[in-house]
Amino acid sequence: MKQAYDAIVIGGGFFGCKLSLYLKQYLRRILIVEKEVDLLQRASYVNQARVHNGYHYPRSILTGLRSKVNFPKFINEYQDCVDSSFDKYYAIGKILSKVTANQFKLFCQRIDVPIEPAPQAVKKLFNYTIIEEVFRTQEYAFDAVKLKNRVLNELEAASVEIQLNSQVVKVKDLDNLGMEIFIKSENNCDSVTAKYVFNCTYSGINQILRASDLPIIPLKHELAEMALVAVPEPLKHLGITVMCGPFFSIMPFPSRGLHTLSHVRYTPHCYWQDSEDFCVDFGISPSKIPRKTNYLQMVRDAERYMPILKECRHVDSIWEVKTVLPQSEVDDSRPILFKKDQGIKNLTCILGGKIDNVYDIPDELQFLNSKESLR
DSSP: OOOEEEEEEEOOSHHHHHHHHHHTTTOSOEEEEOSSSSSSOSHHHHSOOEEOOSTTOTTOHHHHHHHHHHHHHHHHHTGGGEEOOSEEEEEEESSSOSSOHHHHHHHHHHHTOOOEEOOHHHHTTSOTTTEEEEEEEOOEEEOHHHHHHHHHHHHHHTTOEEEOSEEEEEEEEOGGGOEEEEEEETTEEEEEEEEEEEEOOGGGHHHHHHHTTOOOOOEEEEEEEEEEEEOOGGGTTEEEEEESSSOEEEEEETTTTEEEEEETTTSEEEEEEEOTTSOOOTTOOGGGSOOOOOHHHHHHHHHHHOGGGGGOEEEEEEEEEEEEOTTHHHHOOOOOEEEOSSSSTTEEEEEOSSGGGGGGHHHHGGGGGSTTTTO
16 A cells, blocks of 8 residues: 655755645645755755845845845744854946946835945955945855754654655646655655645756646756855955846855855856747756856956955855746746646645745645645
């Protein structure tokens, strides 16, 4: 007899883990299936470990407002995983920028986040022939390893079951009896049943839908490189973002004791899209795409704005497939995607644009309060 669960959560990233904890308020037996050998190994670790306060989205006031609401929730709940030991500055470029310094100030006032002029010691780090203004803001980073350990303890305390090194191949509708979930592990293929399935596989959402002969969701993916660098002493306790256009960020990456350097133009190495009317190549395997670093292009362009960056030392690069909604290309917004009943009743797909909009999930789970859902 197949094992029966109330819910299967596919994907053991931060969203899948946190969702499982939310589900325990409604359901008894929950299983997380993760294809990696540990939790929080992919996007939750590799994407820049920043905790937003909305500054990054002057062209999407809704994303800015959601960040303003969710930022303190993450900081308060996971304060033992948060690194607030550095100062964060946002600089506005004079050329190619999609916002001016005044527009950025007005945006910050509208979403009510703190902002103040940078001190002279910091301004001296910038080339003011191509930088309009620099502002001190409030933004932090998190240690992804500490966060993983914290979440793992929470899952164990809540008796959420975890199956690592295992991949969900497809999902099959069992009509009114729920779903059958086919799971492939190193030496075994098995299946379990569940009333609810939550697909939290980030860039892998459509692979599971397509393998299950279900409608896919329009998504854009890019292979992204984050350069890990050792920074000179004046930058060790700083995070910098030059925006809003083809610019860059250099942020502390606490779990490695280094900084990440990302560049709007050079961090993406290639991209592809999933859509019903687009030629979808599901044969693309990101692991087979060559990984030749763009670090030199990143740092050479960035040091035009901050000459001190030429003193950085490239240590390593981390790579991940970054996935966004196509409509986010216009305004750089990062809404959460929550698609319920995606081709099968009670199959839900969730894509988090950034880590702290996980706090938008509980409102979406209210349907579990209905009597029908608890049968």
